[in-house]
Amino acid sequence: MKVTFYDIILYFHIVSAILAIGPLFVLLLVIKKLNGVQQEIERSYLSLISVAVRFIMHSGHALVLTGALLILFGPWPWHTSWVMMTLGVMLLSAFFLANGFTKVLRRFEQAADKSAVLQKLWNTTWVYILLMLVMLWLMVHKPILW
Numbered sequence: 213m214k215v216t217f218y219d220i221i222l223y224f225h226i227v228s229a230i231l232a233i234g235p236l237f238v239l240l241l242v243i244k245k246l247n248g249v250q251q252e253i254e255r256s257y258l259s260l261i262s263v264a265v266r267f268i269m270h271s272g273h274a275l276v277l278t279g280a281l282l283i284l285f286g287p288w289p290w291h292t293s294w295v296m297m298t299l300g301v302m303l304l305s306a307f308f309l310a311n312g313f314t315k316v317l318r319r320f321e322q323a324a325d326k327s328a329v330l331q332k333l334w335n336t337t338w339v340y341i342l343l344m345l346v347m348l349w350l351m352v353h354k355p356i357l358w
């Protein structure tokens with residue numbers, strides 16, 4: 213059995229995808245737990261959320277880096293429709309992560325209506341999960357769209 217450089221990068225690409233998607237479900241659980249807890253507990257949950265968001269962000273970077281290497285060394289050109297679609301969805305998700313998580317989290321402690329902020333975090337997490345699943349489908353199925 214011959215393992216190529218491409219196979220190794222592909223393996224790390226898939227590991228990064230797992231690490232970028234998995235913590236989103238932890239996020240959902242923690243957001244649910246945050247409703248109406250004492251300030252001290254709230255603070256520890258919030259720090260868990262920000263660690264998870266940072267983890268997702270770094271895994272996303274590893275995903276893009278290994279994806280770029282696969283394009284560079286593999287048979288698929290940049291203009292392949294499923295690659296371009298993934299890049300488009302990727303830009304959308306980067307926007308969601310910055311606007312929906314980082315900014316909202318920064319405002320959370322001072323927020324007057326915390327349950328509204330939690331609802332927003334919950335929705336953002338689901339939108340982000342759906343975007344990741346769309347990209348996962350594009351990657352696995354590789355539809356030729358044009």
Ligand code: HEM
Pocket residue numbers: 222225226229275276277278279280282283286288295298299302344345347348351352353
């Ligand atoms: C910058 C964005 C990305 C680029 C350029 C990219 C590129 C690629 C390429 C070229 C392959 C190799 C296909 C093959 O040789 O069979 C691949 C496979 C894969 N990618 Fe990505 N990718 C990107 C983002 C993502 C994202 C966001 C996910 C997950 C949500 C993902 C999950 C996967 C998976 C699971 C495979 C394996 C599919 C298979 O072997 O059938 N990728 N990617």
